[in-house]
Amino acid sequence: MSKPLINIKDITVRFGEKTVLDTINLDIFPNEITVILGESGCGKTTLLKTITGLIKPASGSIHIFGEPFDGADESKHDRMLRRMGVLFQNGALLNSVSVRDNVAIPLEQHSRMDPDLIARNVAVKLKWVGLSEAEYLLPSELSGGMRKRAALARAIILDPEILFCDEPSAGLDPVTSASLDQLILTIKEQFNMTILVVSHELASIHRIADKVIYLDKRKILYNGPLAAVRTCGIETVENFFRTGSF
Ligand SMILES: Nc1ncnc2c1ncn2[C@@H]1O[C@H](COP(=O)(O)OP(=O)(O)OP(=O)(O)O)[C@@H](O)[C@H]1O
Numbered sequence: 332m333s334k335p336l337i338n339i340k341d342i343t344v345r346f347g348e349k350t351v352l353d354t355i356n357l358d359i360f361p362n363e364i365t366v367i368l369g370e371s372g373c374g375k376t377t378l379l380k381t382i383t384g385l386i387k388p389a390s391g392s393i394h395i396f397g398e399p400f401d402g403a404d405e406s407k408h409d410r411m412l413r414r415m416g417v418l419f420q421n422g423a424l425l426n427s428v429s430v431r432d433n434v435a436i437p438l439e440q441h442s443r444m445d446p447d448l449i450a451r452n453v454a455v456k457l458k459w460v461g462l463s464e465a466e467y468l469l470p471s472e473l474s475g476g477m478r479k480r481a482a483l484a485r486a487i488i489l490d491p492e493i494l495f496c497d498e499p500s501a502g503l504d505p506v507t508s509a510s511l512d513q514l515i516l517t518i519k520e521q522f523n524m525t526i527l528v529v530s531h532e533l534a535s536i537h538r539i540a541d542k543v544i545y546l547d548k549r550k551i552l553y554n555g556p557l558a559a560v561r562t563c564g565i566e567t568v569e570n571f572f573r574t575g576s577f
Pocket residue numbers: 346351369370371372373374375376377378420
């Protein structure tokens with residue numbers, strides 16, 4: 332078995348008095364798509380933000396690329412973060428600048444490329460996500476699916492080794508959602524990427540997941556292959572995979 336790319340050991344996250352994640356242990360393996368699911372408010376976004384260093388856990392440790400992530404000094408932390416791309420739950424595009432300028436932001440902040448090269452890189456990624464025509468539009472001029480694609484282009488602009496996507500297809504119609512899933516699968520294959528996706532849409536989970544992590548009541552209820560989830564013997568989990576609802 333290959334070594335985990337992300338290793339999470341005994342992570343506990345609290346907001347004030349409230350414990351959201353309680354001594355979570357988790358390994359994420361390379362070149363796989365892992366889907367995190369669970370009821371609204373169970374801590375899926377919190378888990379992603381903890382792994383990407385945006386939320387500091389009360390206790391526990393995180394290793395990424397075989398190295399300690401939480402204890403790393405600032406420059407090392409930044410270097411590790413450059414190897415990860417994040418598509419936030421709301422897309423988080425800047426509304427005042429064009430699609431092109433949004434996608435260019437990480438390159439402008441983290442590389443020394445000249446403007447010409449940045450423009451070429453942005454054009455390549457926009458082509459990848461099927462948004463070449465929308466380069467000069469503002470986010471407000473895009474459809475919901477196009478906004479997600481633009482946010483995805485920005486998340487992969489630095490060619491990350493790990494991609495985090497928080498509910499990429501939430502609020503999209505089934506056809507748009509399926510085409511976004513296809514794009515995620517293509518990115519995994521072509522770039523050999525390791526991808527963590529938060530999703531609670533059964534059709535989407537079946538299309539993309541290699542592994543499934545089911546969060547419930549601050550703990551991981553199921554962590555294993557998609558292929559085994561329907562017969563895992565855990566009633567709450569089997570019930571979700573039967574009905575598609577929590
Ligand atoms: N910055 C914060 N400060 C205080 N409480 C927070 C913060 N972020 C999240 N929480 C709380 O932590 C819990 C988990 O939130 P989180 O956003 O991780 O849920 P989720 O599983 O992503 O839900 P959804 O499916 O609705 O996106 C919620 O009760 C939420 O109110």
